[in-house]
Amino acid sequence: MSYHFQTINRVKMELNAYMREIKIAEDMGRNDIANMLFENYIQERRLLKQSLKIK
Numbered sequence: 001m002s003y004h005f006q007t008i009n010r011v012k013m014e015l016n017a018y019m020r021e022i023k024i025a026e027d028m029g030r031n032d033i034a035n036m037l038f039e040n041y042i043q044e045r046r047l048l049k050q051s052l053k054i055k
Helices: 003-028 031-054
Strands: none
Touching: 003 031
């Protein structure tokens, strides 16, 4: 059970980190980088969710 909570917490931490990076990229006018970061987050979240289902 603790593994599930760790995975959920990791998803939340990753989202927070990505959102900070996306904000920085947008503030710099680099929407291309912001979009790439968001896509990276979506892929990582998908992998984490798959891992959660397996365990």
